[in-house]
Each structure stands twice: as C-alpha cells, then as structure tokens.
Amino acid sequence: MIMRVYDSVVDVVVIGLVLIMLVTLGFAFFDVAAGLFRLLPTIKTTELDATEFRDLVSSVLDVFVIIELFSTFVQYVKVRRVRLSMLIDVTAVFVLRDMLVTLYGQTFETSQLIVLALLLIVLVIARSITGFFPPKSWKES
Template structure:
C-alpha cells in the first residue's frame, strides 16, 4: 500500500523540480536583461552628461540666445530623469521588484521636468498648471503611502 503513495508523490516532486528549474532560469534571464538595460542606461547617462557639458559650452558662446538656455535646462533635467530611471533598474536587480516609492519618485521627477520646461518656455496655460498640480499631488500621495505602508521586513524592502 505504501508503494502507490510513493509513486504518486514522485511525479509531483519531479514537476516541482522542473518548475523550480524553469523559475530559476526565468529569474536569471530577467536579471540578464536588467543588467543589459543597466549598461544601456549607463551609456545613455554618460552620453547625456557629455551632451550637457557640450550644451554648457555652446550656451556660454551664445549666452544671449534663449533657445540655447532652454535646451540646456531641458538637458540638465533629462539627466535627472535618467538618474532616477537608473536607480529604478538597479533597485529591481537588487530586490527583484519595482518599489512603488522609487517608481513614484521617477514619475515626480519626470513631471517636474516637463513642468519646468513648460514654464521656462512660457507654453503652459492655467489648465495645464492645474492638471500638473493634481498629477503631482497624486504622485506625492502615492510616494507618501508607499513610505508609510512599506513592508516591515528589511530583507524585502
């Protein structure tokens, strides 16, 4: 009688062993993709910093041109967005999840970038400002909630 129970439990063990191998392969493959994306982001970040340095040089040469200054402001703010995205990818590689706090910070930086560029270029109307303020309030609320209700287990956070 004990023999059929052992035979019935063995396929379940084999299936779970195969499932575990597939999940490990999947996790390793995702880690590889994220590492490649991190290198791409690092190259992009370095290219952006070089671009900002070049824009500073061009802005100094043509300081009176409004377009050059606007381009410099946009490029500097874009570097901050790339830094936040870089941090998101490295956090994913470390924790194997995207934390809401970090994602909301990326979104806040991106919205602030667009707000600053729009304000500097004088192309935002009152409704645009109200919509942006509401969006920022929601994102800041999401970040506060993510910090307030973060997992208590330090290994997972």
C-alpha cells in the same frame, strides 16, 4: 528548472538594461556638457529665455529623469523587485521636469499647468502613503 531559466533570462535582460541606461546617462551628460560649452562664449549676451538656454535647462532636467530611472533599475538588481515608492519618485521627477520646461518655455495653458500640479499633488500623497506602509518581506507574503 523553468524558474531558474526564467531568473537567468531576467538577470541578463536587467543587466543589459542597466548597461544601456549607463551609456544613455553618459551620453546625456556629455550632451549637457557640450551644450554648456557651446553656450559659454555667448553667455553674457544670451538671454535667459533664449532657445539655446532653454534647451540646456531641458537637457539638465532630462538627466535627472534618467538618473531616477537608473536608480530604479539598480534597486531592482539589489532587491529583485521594483518598489512602488521608487516608481512614484521617477514619475514625480518627470512631472516636475515637464512643469519646469513648460513654465520656463512660457508655452503653457492654465488648464495644462493645473492638471500637472494636481498630478504632482496626487503623486506626493501616494509617496507619503507608501512611507506608512512599508513593503512586506518575501517571507511574509
């Protein structure tokens, strides 16, 4: 009985998180769209390294991170577990976003960029390894 209550509570929490993520994704999309519409009248005079343009690029990359997180939650709802490969994917997208924002903003130190690149290499290797060892089914474990 306790396990059924636990499962029900977890289901309610996860569904609530999925709804929150969906609302967050909608707000993030509308923020990107609003930023684009604010930038459109001055697009010919705006330089690619202008603060407004950098903020728009950063917002677009944030949306991709939210999409990856959202897909992880949706996968949990479908399979009832979080796959390691999905977590690695989310982390890799976040690291790539951080690298791109840092590079684009031209506010980086070489050591910081090297650490991010090494982290990304480790994540890619870990993601490749997860492809060789598929998860066991619930019956096997």
